[in-house]
Amino acid sequence: MTALLHIDDVSVHFPVRKGLLQKQVGEVRAVEGVTLSLKRGEAFGLVGESGCGKTTLARAVLRLVDPTSGAIWFEGTNISGLKGKALAPYRRKIAAIFQDPFSSLNPRMTSGQILSEVLHVHAYDGSISDRVAELLSICGLAPRFADLYPHEMSGGQRQRVGIARALALDPELIVCDEAVSALDVSIQAQIINLLEELRVKFGLTYLFIGHDLSVVRHLCDRLAVMYLGRIMETGTSEEIFSSPRHPYTQALIDAVPAPDPDGEDARDHVSLAGEIPSPLDPPSGCVFHTRCPIAFPKCATDAPALQALGGHHAASCFAIDQNKKTTDPKVRDVQPQ
Amino acid sequence: MTLLETQNLTVSLVQDGAETPLVRDVSFSVESGETLAIVGESGSGKSVSSLAIMGLLAKALQIQSGRIMFDGRDLRTLDQEALRQLRGRDMSMVFQEPMTSLNPVRSIGSQIVESIEENLGLSGSAARARAIDLLKEVGVADAERRMKQYPHHFSGGMRQRVMIAIALAAEPKLIIADEPTTALDVTIQAQILDLMARICKDHGTALILITHNLGIVARYAQRVNVMYGGRIVESGDARAIYNSPRHPYSEGLLRSVPRLDQDRSIPLKPIQGSPADPFTSISGCRFHPRCPYAKDICVAEVPLFTAGIACHFPLTTDVNEAV
Numbered sequence: 001m002t003a004l005l006h007i008d009d010v011s012v013h014f015p016v017r018k019g020l021l022q023k024q025v026g027e028v029r030a031v032e033g034v035t036l037s038l039k040r041g042e043a044f045g046l047v048g049e050s051g052c053g054k055t056t057l058a059r060a061v062l063r064l065v066d067p068t069s070g071a072i073w074f075e076g077t078n079i080s081g082l083k084g085k086a087l088a089p090y091r092r093k094i095a096a097i098f099q100d101p102f103s104s105l106n107p108r109m110t111s112g113q114i115l116s117e118v119l120h121v122h123a124y125d126g127s128i129s130d131r132v133a134e135l136l137s138i139c140g141l142a143p144r145f146a147d148l149y150p151h152e153m154s155g156g157q158r159q160r161v162g163i164a165r166a167l168a169l170d171p172e173l174i175v176c177d178e179a180v181s182a183l184d185v186s187i188q189a190q191i192i193n194l195l196e197e198l199r200v201k202f203g204l205t206y207l208f209i210g211h212d213l214s215v216v217r218h219l220c221d222r223l224a225v226m227y228l229g230r231i232m233e234t235g236t237s238e239e240i241f242s243s244p245r246h247p248y249t250q251a252l253i254d255a256v257p258a259p260d261p262d263g264e265d266a267r268d269h270v271s272l273a274g275e276i277p278s279p280l281d282p283p284s285g286c287v288f289h290t291r292c293p294i295a296f297p298k299c300a301t302d303a304p305a306l307q308a309l310g311g312h313h314a315a316s317c318f319a320i321d322q323n324k325k326t327t328d329p330k331v332r333d334v335q336p337q
Numbered sequence: 338m339t340l341l342e343t344q345n346l347t348v349s350l351v352q353d354g355a356e357t358p359l360v361r362d363v364s365f366s367v368e369s370g371e372t373l374a375i376v377g378e379s380g381s382g383k384s385v386s387s388l389a390i391m392g393l394l395a396k397a398l399q400i401q402s403g404r405i406m407f408d409g410r411d412l413r414t415l416d417q418e419a420l421r422q423l424r425g426r427d428m429s430m431v432f433q434e435p436m437t438s439l440n441p442v443r444s445i446g447s448q449i450v451e452s453i454e455e456n457l458g459l460s461g462s463a464a465r466a467r468a469i470d471l472l473k474e475v476g477v478a479d480a481e482r483r484m485k486q487y488p489h490h491f492s493g494g495m496r497q498r499v500m501i502a503i504a505l506a507a508e509p510k511l512i513i514a515d516e517p518t519t520a521l522d523v524t525i526q527a528q529i530l531d532l533m534a535r536i537c538k539d540h541g542t543a544l545i546l547i548t549h550n551l552g553i554v555a556r557y558a559q560r561v562n563v564m565y566g567g568r569i570v571e572s573g574d575a576r577a578i579y580n581s582p583r584h585p586y587s588e589g590l591l592r593s594v595p596r597l598d599q600d601r602s603i604p605l606k607p608i609q610g611s612p613a614d615p616f617t618s619i620s621g622c623r624f625h626p627r628c629p630y631a632k633d634i635c636v637a638e639v640p641l642f643t644a645g646i647a648c649h650f651p652l653t654t655d656v657n658e659a660v
Contacts, residue, residue: 049522050493154611155379184378185549186627189593189607196604211523214552218595218605237601255527257552258598259591261576264556271527275492 002076003037004205005061005173010034010070010080011229012056016280028279030056032229033070038173043199043206045216045223045237047252051279053229054209058175061207062096063087074173092122095171099178101158105150111136111161112146118168135164140194156187163194167202176208180215192219213256217241222312225249228279228287231306235313246315248272248288286318294319339406340510340543341390341428342366346403348382348389350615359398359615360386361567364642369510372537372544374558374575376551376590378612382567383547387513390545391430392420408510426456429504431533433516435496439488445472445499446484449506456507471502476532494525498532505536512537513545518553530557551594555579563587566613566623573645583651585628622649 012031015024031053038044046054059065061072063079072080079090098104105114115132124131133143139160150158159179166174176195180188196219199206210216216223217237224234225248233246244250251272258264274291277283283290289299296319304316348360360382367373377383388394390405392412405412408427412420424430432438440448449468453459459467465484472480475498488496497517504512514533518526534557537544546558554561554575561578563571563586571584582588589608595601610627613619619626625635630650640647 186593186608189605214595218601255523257556259551259555261555272524
């Protein structure tokens, strides 16, 4: 079976211009040579810290930015060069849910109008009002919500409208960019469960962008860890979280405090030194070497390639064989009694 | 020794003649040198109660009743000048947004020096030397050079280090940190919280850590207050609350978060509904509309806060057995 979405060696660079003549003085290499495949029906996570390129990559998939090089294949068609009419069907098939449901919904439109607009624009054949009611109920909102403005709803309700809008045209792929990050803990869990339920019900595929590792692990079958535009490690959630092989992944997992004081006391915390370098001037060789606890001279000169580790697992690190540290067993084995 | 104690603190928003209570009858204490976490969702009153302690409430917010005792003094009886002297010297605050809480048109150095001059009475090169020491202590490399730089030269994590340096300048007895790492990346979050924990331990500073992140509480706090709808619903030893929460809201929160140390196929058990809106009147226990165990009395009567819990039917079973 071919992949639903195949991102093939995609790079996205932004020119940095300065001065009166807007001369190009540099470029931000936001995404650099990323290759990924999403199977139909799976939830794929992209994790990383600010500036790692996860959102830019998602925007490239949504065709909101054009890749500098590489191709984005969707159902066997390269959509990265498509324009106008040829692109329209893919706008229907790929939808998006954004982080902040307050700024991504028009404050002057009711949720009913917001949903009908999408249907109008894409010439939905059928009763628009029926479809709006159906969408609201799919997302757990009573029909009366069609008449409410965004400010009259809570954060969780607004995000449900955002999800209903993404579902309006029966998409195949939904790009969820930090879709639950702005929500309160108790609401976040409701939305996570809703997203899971919808994926199963409609056979959706998710490209889920997040910075919260526990949320991404919970929702996604597979994921990729990005750092400064490049993939550091990729694999199934089990592979990545039970035996992370890249020192960056290991540090990220270490940095997440667990809601369990006993487990936290038993863990040894190694926090990563230093800051994320500027993507304007990324380090030479392996981009992570400036913060890596195990870097050696070669890391500063050569860039490691993604190396297969069996299964879906791959990591780009020269020290991959020395790097078999599993996450602290004392923590991992804490199971409900 | 008890450093801070609030007794029956009630803070309301007074607008157009209407009073909306945001913090209701809150009593808690902080011992010298300990870390107390306050957890809660939006609108729970966790930030407003700490602003009340600092005397930094916006005009429309008024303390309606209650006492705030700090180091033997009743803060509500102090005038603005006395409060101003207390702030910075004896208690200071670290906010969530390090970008908006630093002055963008003044150098980092001058902002730290200001705090030192104001609170320690040092001036000139002595104040500067102290500022450089502080920057070094909070892990800012190349401190002499960075003193001359402006906030926009600093990353989010570095700005938060500067905020901590300013908060620390006068070696206060209490630091209130309101979501200090919410705007930061996870690896930077760990750095900043480790730094705060180390500094508070070294200096014997008490810390009130306000957060919505239950993991942070587990890693850094000894005691925790869980707030909901303006009230403390449960309070006690962090370990005890995590292992066997007694308030249904605490239990609900713990079940709502996905965890790295749990099987990912276990579905999350969210709390139904939305957090209580301070503008909506709810009779009885403010959690009752979302509570799976609510009975008639919960609708009729506000549960009293006694022995660390405000619930008519506190849970007795271990949360892990109930899963």
